[in-house]
Amino acid sequence: MTPPAPDQTTDALHPVRAGLLRSAHADAAALLARTERETAARLDQARAEARAILDEARRQGEADGADAARDLLVTARRQARSRTLAARREAYEELRHEAAERVRELRRTDGYAAVRERLEQRARVLLGPAAEVSEHAEGGVVGRAPGKQVDLSLTVLADRALDRMGGEVRSLWEP
Amino acid sequence: MNPSGSMSLSGAIEYTHVGELRGPLAIVEGVSGVGWDEYVRITLASGERRHGVVLDADRDRAVVQVLEGTAGMDPEGVRAAFTGSPLRVPVGTDWLGRVCNGRGEPLDGGPPVLGSHTAEVGGAPLNPVRREPPSEPVLTGVGAVDALTTLVRGQKLPVFSVAGLPHLELAAQIAAQATTAGEAFSVVFAGMGLTHADASFVRDALEARSVAGELVLLLNTADDPVIERILTPRIALTVAEHLAFTEARHVLVVMTDMTTYAEALREVSAARGEIPARRAYPGYLYSDLASLYERCGRLRDRPGSVTVLPVLTMPAGDITHPVPDLTGYITEGQIVLSAETHARGVYPPLDALSSLSRLMRKGAGPGRTRDDHLDVAAQLLAALARVRQVRDLADLVGQAALSPTDRRYLDFEEAFLWDFVDQRSDEPRALDASLERGWRALLTLPRSQLSMLPARLLDAHGAKGLDEPGHPGHPDDLDHLDGLDGLDGEASR
Numbered sequence: 001m002t003p004p005a006p007d008q009t010t011d012a013l014h015p016v017r018a019g020l021l022r023s024a025h026a027d028a029a030a031l032l033a034r035t036e037r038e039t040a041a042r043l044d045q046a047r048a049e050a051r052a053i054l055d056e057a058r059r060q061g062e063a064d065g066a067d068a069a070r071d072l073l074v075t076a077r078r079q080a081r082s083r084t085l086a087a088r089r090e091a092y093e094e095l096r097h098e099a100a101e102r103v104r105e106l107r108r109t110d111g112y113a114a115v116r117e118r119l120e121q122r123a124r125v126l127l128g129p130a131a132e133v134s135e136h137a138e139g140g141v142v143g144r145a146p147g148k149q150v151d152l153s154l155t156v157l158a159d160r161a162l163d164r165m166g167g168e169v170r171s172l173w174e175p
Numbered sequence: 176m177n178p179s180g181s182m183s184l185s186g187a188i189e190y191t192h193v194g195e196l197r198g199p200l201a202i203v204e205g206v207s208g209v210g211w212d213e214y215v216r217i218t219l220a221s222g223e224r225r226h227g228v229v230l231d232a233d234r235d236r237a238v239v240q241v242l243e244g245t246a247g248m249d250p251e252g253v254r255a256a257f258t259g260s261p262l263r264v265p266v267g268t269d270w271l272g273r274v275c276n277g278r279g280e281p282l283d284g285g286p287p288v289l290g291s292h293t294a295e296v297g298g299a300p301l302n303p304v305r306r307e308p309p310s311e312p313v314l315t316g317v318g319a320v321d322a323l324t325t326l327v328r329g330q331k332l333p334v335f336s337v338a339g340l341p342h343l344e345l346a347a348q349i350a351a352q353a354t355t356a357g358e359a360f361s362v363v364f365a366g367m368g369l370t371h372a373d374a375s376f377v378r379d380a381l382e383a384r385s386v387a388g389e390l391v392l393l394l395n396t397a398d399d400p401v402i403e404r405i406l407t408p409r410i411a412l413t414v415a416e417h418l419a420f421t422e423a424r425h426v427l428v429v430m431t432d433m434t435t436y437a438e439a440l441r442e443v444s445a446a447r448g449e450i451p452a453r454r455a456y457p458g459y460l461y462s463d464l465a466s467l468y469e470r471c472g473r474l475r476d477r478p479g480s481v482t483v484l485p486v487l488t489m490p491a492g493d494i495t496h497p498v499p500d501l502t503g504y505i506t507e508g509q510i511v512l513s514a515e516t517h518a519r520g521v522y523p524p525l526d527a528l529s530s531l532s533r534l535m536r537k538g539a540g541p542g543r544t545r546d547d548h549l550d551v552a553a554q555l556l557a558a559l560a561r562v563r564q565v566r567d568l569a570d571l572v573g574q575a576a577l578s579p580t581d582r583r584y585l586d587f588e589e590a591f592l593w594d595f596v597d598q599r600s601d602e603p604r605a606l607d608a609s610l611e612r613g614w615r616a617l618l619t620l621p622r623s624q625l626s627m628l629p630a631r632l633l634d635a636h637g638a639k640g641l642d643e644p645g646h647p648g649h650p651d652d653l654d655h656l657d658g659l660d661g662l663d664g665e666a667s668r
Contacts, residue, residue, distance in 0.1 A: 086285070089284060148191060148192075166293070170289055
């Protein structure tokens, strides 16, 4: 058997080669197309994910911001409230101080002797006639009996009078 | 607080013979006309002021429990003035927006709470004939509570909890959110035996309401004197009664934790040498608790109402413990929290099947909340009861062997817990929204299972049979099986 001439072989393999080439091209094209599709899909997915992450981050940021704002608001309100209350307390203490001061000034008035006498009487009513009654350093009297005493000093009386005023004191800070 | 005892003859006399100081007790001798529970003002040689309550009086001796304790007191220079009556507090709107300690003294840096009138903190029992039955709801903004155990104006509804559950969070949330449909509303929050962390949590959670002038906050912390703890709920109720019946407001009084209160009562009772009863609590625990809880209500011909929400922890989860047991006798239902639900991460961890508001029918339903409210609540509870049976069955035969309907009940439970009950602790939920969520949970069940709801409502909400297309159980709609995603679709269908 003689081998076929080389050009004969080439001719015979041509359709095979062409077929292989065609199918390789087709495969490559399909692969390319699929890759492109997949890339596009991946890209879309990645974009969607990025969007979702961004949305979530934005939402979270807004929520954090709202929380922080609420905290700030609460703190600010608390500060405002505590300042108001502190101012009221100051006014209240000033009033007590002022009232005690004014009542103590009674000592220098003409009517003081009569007031003192009434206080002394009251001390004896409370503690009995044997009670020992003495002048208080800030005006008024202190009565003492065994095991008990009454403080009818002017300062204490002013304090009690103020206590009895109750809600009227609020006129200091209320219209 | 304004030292408000009337300056009567008895109030002016100061007794100077203190025979003995023992623990928190001071024994004052040579006294006359002193009665039990009388309030005492004590002045030390240094001028420092303390306060006390008469625990016992016998002939010329009085045993005084000093609220601030007797540490640093020298019996020599002590003067005790008996006010002639139990503690009285000023009452009025000046309390609103204030934060005070357990005996009503300011913690907020403000002046003493001032009022033109004072009232005895022990309160006067309401004339039963003048009581009006509770009606109309107080909406708490907590969906599961509003929908299933509606709180009614004038009711007393306790929260039963166990240490470790978020009952304080729930109490604070209710105190922060509760409303009465636009009518004047105030909250009095009495915290008893709170840790400092808890007290600061409560202050933060209620800040907005406090600033709005709708809240009275009384905080007795765990290290405050026990006798003060006994005064705290009484002061709260006294303030609330005045705000309600004189100032025409609906007032919700939240008292937490009543178990701590009862323990304080036990401590004082032991100091008085009384014969202990069950678990060493005094024999009068029942009547003492009743004297607090029964101060809620509405009065004929008077506006306003006092609603009481006591919170108590059951030691070791024991519902037969004297405090929850006796509380349960007096109150009108209970809201029970469950450790199991809490473990699943649901807030509020309501044990819906053990919870009940006995007066719910007076405050919910047509003309009060929503026409379908009572039906939806009843159906939700009925379905939950069935869930319990199904769970037991599943434990025996395995989930796979359950009937399709039974499996729907397991889905219902998920929807119930996660869509209906679960809520953020800073989220106010309107009743309408809660009921819609209730519907959404119910619609996971086949129509045949919703026999407590009228057909008209089922049609309106689009309830479907088990084998109808569109029902989550139908084979055509298998994608609806995975939980809540399907519920939205179902509800909108």
